[in-house]
Amino acid sequence: MDTMKRYTIAVLLVLIVSACGKTPINGDLDGRWQIIKIEYTSGEEETPERAYYSVALHTINLMQVGGTSQTGNMEYTGDSLFVVMPISTVEDLLPFGMNGTEQHFGVKELTSKHLVLQSDYARLEFRKF
Helix, strand or coil, X not given: CHHHHHHHHHHHHHXXXXXXXXXXXXXHHCEEEEEEEEEECCCCEECCCCEXXXXXXXXXXXXXXXXXXXXXXXXXXXXXXXXXXXXXXXXXXXXXXXXCCEEEEEEEEECCCEEEEECCXXXXXXEEC
């Protein structure tokens, strides 16, 4: 009987501990992504230095080391990503390949290590950081 009680308590503890954490709801999209290249629809290309998108739950954080950090809301549906940056200006968002405070991206490629987003303004390539 003691062995059965210990086994039951161990199983309950495992279930309780595993149920407490927030799990990624966006699959491979969740995490920190480094911008590798921005290709603008004008044909120009840019390689930003140390610029990142961080995604968790319904929040997106855009940051550039030694520069700005912008936080907004996002909605991911598998083949599209809609980003709203309510307290940012367009000038704040330009270094991140966005030309508005509301931006719709098509998710062209998403794996655990590589991401490609396409908007009517630019095509962004990322690597998981």
